[in-house]
Amino acid sequence: MPGLLITFEGNEGSGKTTxxxxxxEALQRDYQISTVETREPGGLLLSEKIRxxxxxxxxxxxxxxxxxEAARAEHLHQVLLPALKKNQWVxxxxxxxxxLAYQGAGRGLNWDQxxxxxxxxxxxxxxxxxxxLDIPPQLGLKNATEKxxxxxxKVGFHQKVRQGFLKSIRQEPQRWIQLKALSDSPQNMASGxxxxxxxxxxxxxxxxxxxxxxxxxxxxx
Ligand code: TYD
Numbered sequence: 001m002p003g004l005l006i007t008f009e010g011n012e013g014s015g016k017t018t019x020x021x022x023x024x025e026a027l028q029r030d031y032q033i034s035t036v037e038t039r040e041p042g043g044l045l046l047s048e049k050i051r052x053x054x055x056x057x058x059x060x061x062x063x064x065x066x067x068x069e070a071a072r073a074e075h076l077h078q079v080l081l082p083a084l085k086k087n088q089w090v091x092x093x094x095x096x097x098x099x100l101a102y103q104g105a106g107r108g109l110n111w112d113q114x115x116x117x118x119x120x121x122x123x124x125x126x127x128x129x130x131x132x133l134d135i136p137p138q139l140g141l142k143n144a145t146e147k148x149x150x151x152x153x154k155v156g157f158h159q160k161v162r163q164g165f166l167k168s169i170r171q172e173p174q175r176w177i178q179l180k181a182l183s184d185s186p187q188n189m190a191s192g193x194x195x196x197x198x199x200x201x202x203x204x205x206x207x208x209x210x211x212x213x214x215x216x217x218x219x220x221x
Contacts, residue, residue, distance in 0.1 A: 003084035004204060007095040010133035011162055012151055013143030014181040020091045022190035027089060031205055036083040039093035041071035043079045055148035061107040068099050069121040076122055096122060097130060097168045105164025106157050129200065132165055135181035
């Protein structure tokens with residue numbers, strides 16, 4: 001699979017979406033890298049419909065787990081695999097580690113069973129790199145704007161979720177970068193992240209366009 005899958009994880013209100021936007025912009029502008037920004041659950045019509053069920057209708061934790069995995073299976077085949085095959089870099093807002101953190105640690109479902117279901121839904125596709133934006137849950141909840149079933153959960157639930165992310169990091173430290181959420185402007189955080197990406201995946205970066213390189217002559221001149 002030629003492209004790269006980079007996932008962004010963290011509690012509510014940790015600034016994932018803005019960091020994804022700033023990172024995609026810088027990758028396109030400075031390195032001519034073709035990016036796809038997407039999110040789970042969602043990213044396309046069917047998964048967005050499942051997202052609506054998940055975020056707004058009360059349900060049993062197992063139903064919740066299977067719906068996240070169903071949305072993921074569809075997203076994998078419709079968005080992730082086609083983009084990776086085209087050598088694009090996929091920046092995905094939440095992925096399998098959110099399921100471990102929310103349904104595993106948060107709802108208390110069996111961690112290893114959640115892991116197995118994740119593997120089935122993704123057919124073994126794992127992120128090349130995962131970025132954890134760490135924020136104290138109480139602060140993150142204040143930043144979260146969209147009122148959904150998860151944001152209405154008590155802070156204790158969100159503390160368990162954060163512990164879940166930290167457990168994923170302990171299990172696979174080499175896959176993760178940990179950043180303090182909202183510690184700098186999204187642009188500065190994105191350029192720091194890109195420096196790390198350059199160290200980890202040097203072969204994936206083309207030569208940076210030089211600002212002084214001669215411009216192509218317009219055919220109209
Ligand atoms: P969203 O509004 O996208 O949250 P955020 O902006 O914080 O990313 O809502 C997605 C919610 O779904 C979020 O509360 C986390 C939850 N979630 C799970 O519980 N399990 C999962 O596998 C995923 C992908 C998300």
